[in-house]
Each structure stands twice: as structure tokens, then as C-alpha cells.
Amino acid sequence: MSKDESKSKVEARTPRGLADREAGELAATGRMLDVIRQVYELYGFEALETPAIEYTDALGKFLPDQDRPNEGVFSFQDDDEQWLSLRYDLTAPLARFVAQNFDRLPKPYRSYRVGPVYRNEKPGPGRFRQFMQFDADTVGSASPAADAEICMMAADAMERLGIARGDYVIKINSRKVLDGVMQSIGLSGEENAGRRLVVLRAIDKLDRLGPDGVRQLLAEGRKDESGDFTKGAGLDLPAIDTILSFSLGGQYRDGAPAFDLFGLLGKSELGAQGAEELLEIEDLARDAGFGPDRIRIDPSVVRGLEYYTGPVFEADLTFETRDEKGHPVRFGSVGGGGRYDGLVGRFRPENTPATGFSIGVSRLFAALKLIGSPIVSARPHIGPVVVLVLDRDRLADYQRMAAQLRNAGVAAEVYLGAAGMKAQMKYADRRNSPLAIIQGSDEKARGEVTIKDLVAGARAAANIATNEQWKALRPAQFAIPEAELVDQVKKALEEQI
């Protein structure tokens, strides 16, 4: 290759924030998704798939500036000049689908969907620009029973995935209650919308920053250890105490909240209504056997800020793990959701109530790995049986052997290439093949085939010290009559398990 050519070669690389996933992880993820799917279908939810690309306005985003993609969203223009975007969640496309097919769908419409979503933002540890979500939603029911059902389903899914009771909790809160609390400290009305956002964000950080950090964020602001300053909400002391006592009051005594929900919300009709809905969800769950060890009210849950209108949920893993510095740290959220009564209404004359829950698939996957759930345990991917090519002019015979094995349901391939036998064995090894099929001229003359058990062979190799021994032993291989190939291969495969 000339220098010029090497200079013009393309560098093989993945775009930042995107990753390849290989056979082992795909299989493990697939098993995990199957378990969730089974749970959701038990609850009567049906599958739905929508495209990864939607019209930008259907996703609820404003049009991007000319030739500049919208903040956080991958967007581009179709040849009819309409703006398209890659979906950034699975809820907005569902709202579009329901609105488009409103008359023929049963109401309430229960459905689930799983797939990649895309966000055009800075990737971070465990954060990618393409990642998988698993959503379930009920559209067309305003009843707290629909919310309770979603929460119970999420709890069941956690347990079926091998997360022990007590190691997870579905926390519920209500946007109405949060708004009610803010009304009670005088933060109502349009003019305070910005400060309400700051307060909500501050509450959301209770987990990570603790009460003191949140106190700073509710007051003037907080400087983090990198020196960056986050401007606070500028509340006065009594208001801060109200927010904190509310948010911290989540501990339970004898199954009842340890704080006076209604007392606090006495001044707010909206807040009282939200609280009643929350208690009803909790009652419904409890009657169905889901106690506060699994589903409980937690006033510190905030979730996203954009479209939730009532109850919000969060699936939290409560067991402790250790970060790279050895500090104990809780795993935290693996999913969340809530009621979004306004989303479908963007497309239709009247609002349609809806509630849903979304699982962050890769985060949950990481959690299952951490607790050693067998569902995601790494099982080495078993490759095909490899038929070695010793005599180049007998390729047809080797192909016939592989075909016989495949017809009997055994994954098999003929070695492709002109390499020597040693290289072929190395190849089979790298493929993690269970068996190699060998028929050179010696075997052919006797009407035989040699089957080499690569798993047993590897085990035997560990005890062989010298090259002479290695040569002499030829471990874990045996000759069989050619006609018995399929039966003997199947037998050898069964013995490996």
C-alpha cells in the first residue's frame, strides 16, 4: 500500500455516545426483555411498534432553526422540506399513534413497546446518545386504578427479574401535591413558573445532595466541588422548611405516612385532590397485595418536568453497592413514569387521560448484573460445530456433512479459507465451537470421521506439561463410522451440557 492510500483510509470508529453490542450482551438483554414482556402481557398489555423517525412537530418539539438541529434532538429535513426527528422517548410516538387511530382502538388502550431512542446531547458515564427504553402505557382511563395497575406491573416485573422484595420500591408522588405545596408557600401563578422549576429540581436532588445541599438550592444557590455555581430559588426560611419537611416526610410508620399530608395541603384544593388520588392508588395496590414495602408514597419523587399532570412514579433499587472509590452508594432509579393527561390532546379537540411507565433498559441491565441475576449472567456464546477442511478437493464432502448436521438442527459450518489445520483449530476455538469434525485422507480411507470435543480438550490441556505428551494424547477425540456422524455429534453435544 502506498503512503497516499494509507492516508486516505477511513478510520474505523463509532460516533461518540454510541456503542456496538455483541452476541453475549444481546442474548442477555433479550432474556431480560422477554421476562418484562411476559409480565406486561399477563396484565393484558399488547405490543406496539412505531418508527424511530417521526415528524418533528408530532414529537412536541418546535422546529429546529434552519440547518441547526434542535437542542437534544436529532433532526433533519425530508425532501418535501418537512422536518423529521429521531424519537427521544417512546411516549410521544404513542400519543401520536393513539390520536391517529383513536376511533378504532379500544379504550382504555393498554400497550407496551421496546426500542432504541435517541438524544443528541453530551454522553456521560452510562449515558449514550442511543439507548433502549421499555414502555407500558394505559391511554383513555383517568382512574387511579390505571395508575395503580401500572405500578403493580412494574413491581411484578422487578421481582420476576430476580430483584428481591425489599431491594426495590415503586415510589409514587403527585405533581398536583407538589404544586399544592408550592401554592401554600405562595409560589403559584405564571410569574412564579421559573422558581417552581428550580424548587422541583432541588427536591429531585435530595437523594444525592442531602438536605443541606437542597437547602442551599432552595435559598441562594450552591457551589459544587468543581466550582460551578447553581443559582437557587431564593426562598425564605419558613418556605424552605415547609418544602424540606414535606419532602423528607416520606418515612413510614405502621404503613402510614409520617407526615400530615392533608394538614400541609389544607390551603390548596389541587394539592388535596392530588393527595387523595395518591392515597387511593396506595389503597388499591395494598388491596391487591402490594404493601408499602413495594409501592409507597414518597414526597421527594419529582421526575421530569415537562408533561406530567398528576401521579408520578419511580422504580428505585434500594440495595447498596460500592462506587469505584469504595464508598457505599445506592443504585437508584431504573425507571419512572406518571400521568400525562395532556399529551394525546395535542392532536385532538379534547384531552385523553393517559398514564405510563418507562424502564431504562441498560441501567436495569447493569443492576441485574450487579446482583448476579441468572437472567443476565454471561453465558459464553456457543458457536457452531466446525467441519475442518483438510483436503481442498473434497470441499463438497465437507459441505455435505455440515448440511446433514444443520438438517438435524445442529448449528454447523465448513471452515472457509485455505489455512492449515492448526489455524483452523484456533479458529474453532475462537468461535467457541463445541466440536470440530475432522476427516482427512486417513479417516476417509477407513470410512470414518473424527469428532474432537473442544470443551473436554481444553480441560485436558490444563494438565499437560510437555509438548510430547500433548502430541501423544490427542485428548478428547474419537473416530466414528461416517454414517453415524449426526447421531454421534448430537450425543457428544448432549454430554457437554
Next chain:
RNA sequence: GCCGCCAUAGCUCAGUUGGUUAGAGCACCAGAUUGUGGAUCUGGGGGUCCCCCGUUCGAGCCGGGGUGGCGGUACCA
């Protein structure tokens, strides 16, 4: 977005005050071994020292700017 750290072979890293043709281990390929995965030995392939500009007789090394990666923080539908 803001703050910090880093960038030399596929991977992990050496590389002297700035001085010839930039090295090691691992990995990869081949031979030793007529037809056998491991071990051992021998050999081989593989580099825009992230990019550009500058300083210098001379830059992997010094200076400026950029890009990329990592970490923190903010945002998170």
C-alpha cells in the same frame, strides 16, 4: 453549557536537558511440528507519537490554538 485531567502500536505503557532509523510486555500472523487449540523457542506484520500553527540547525518532548476521550457539574422529555 461550565470546571478539571488526559492523548505514543490492536491493548497497557516506557521514551534521558530537545539530538541518528521511536521501544517493551501482551495480543495478532507464521515456522519449529508430514494432520491438532495449550506451553516453549524463533521470526514477522503493525506507528501521521491526536491535528494545525509556532519556537529551533533539529520537536514525541517546548509554546499557542483546535479535536477527541475520561471525570465532575448542569440539563434530562
